[in-house]
Amino acid sequence: MADRVRFDGWILGLGTTSGTRLVVGHWPRSPLGAVSDVMVERPDGHRVLLAATPELAEFVADTYSFDEVRVVDVQVGRVAGHWVVDAEPLALRVRVGRRPALGWLLRTVPSPLARTPAWVGLLDPVARLAMGVRTRGSAGNGRTEWYGVQDLHALRSASATWDGADLGGLADVRPPVRFGFGSVPPTPSVVRVTTTIALSTAV
Template sequence: MVTVSGRWIFQGHIAGFGSQCGLRAVVGIWDESPYGAFADVMVELPSGRRLLLAPQREIANFIETTYTFEEVLLVPVHAKVGPSTGGGEVLSVEAGPLRLSASIGGRTRLGLLLALVPRAIAVHPRWLSLINPLARLLSPGVRTAGTAAPGRREYYGVTGLRRVESASILWDGCCCGPLAEIVPAVRFGFSSVPATPILATVQTTIRATRQPSSGDTLS
């Protein structure tokens, strides 16, 4: 199918985390999207090489036309947030060479403020364009609106922010060390994630600024 209005909406969660070895990653867990429910992972290695881990070719094609990578791996991607055995919640990710288990904490101060904004406003592109300068001040590297790729405009509507307290991170079977800030910022698109590891509840809206092309076709 092709989005008739030239608009694609993805609802779910984004988790951003770094590690002591320098590996940084962004995990997307999408409950609702033009592709149905799925998960994907964007990884920036300590060398600066950027990889996309995606579960299907059609999903990878769409993401590749929105963000920038040096390599794309088509692998099963399983990511979920659920209760942990010791109480609280845990984020679990299995995607090709990546294995992650992260403990999710409470809402951040900014998350408490975001909860006060009605959702219909918080995810609206006009609001996100308006607050973009403020977002840049509150969290360097973060943008709520910008040009995702030639012919596309993207908006991040965050309605919740929770801390990632700790994590076990493996890449290709090797331990990446303890959880660390996402420094330097990741370079997949016009915006990074906050430097402090977080789990965000988000609606991502992508709008075409030109007529949809064959790359905008979904199966």
């Protein structure tokens, strides 16, 4: 694998009224092919990774922190403003809303520039102040990550079950999830993103 790799796709983050927080990564283009994963933090703080392949599970677990890792069939569908995620034991249905002002602002940046680590590094202090999130930081095993966000939509509604039990309605991502150096925005949202990962401390 190259010294730097890119995962290109979407990150969907939301909370539920039961206290479970969910982060879905849907990556049509990645060094591991078209893959998807779900990071789950339960109300008691237990962190679970649901990954579509053993290779993806190993890579993500080497980059982030979990208490439990499961390789399951992760299916993600995107149709007419809706996301459908099936990843046993999770079933998630999400309705996507409007693009807020920040989403329109992100779209003004040309995608080739928005994806570059140098640009993402410049935005990191702004993202911390404006949204309480990080766009650049140190991950596990000496890795460094850059999140090149290119678009953002708010979520309007969601329904989710875990092992058949209802997780409740849509809620903010509070407290923040604790998988890595940064969380997703506190407001439920889906972002178009290119994640660049340096696989060593030499960046």
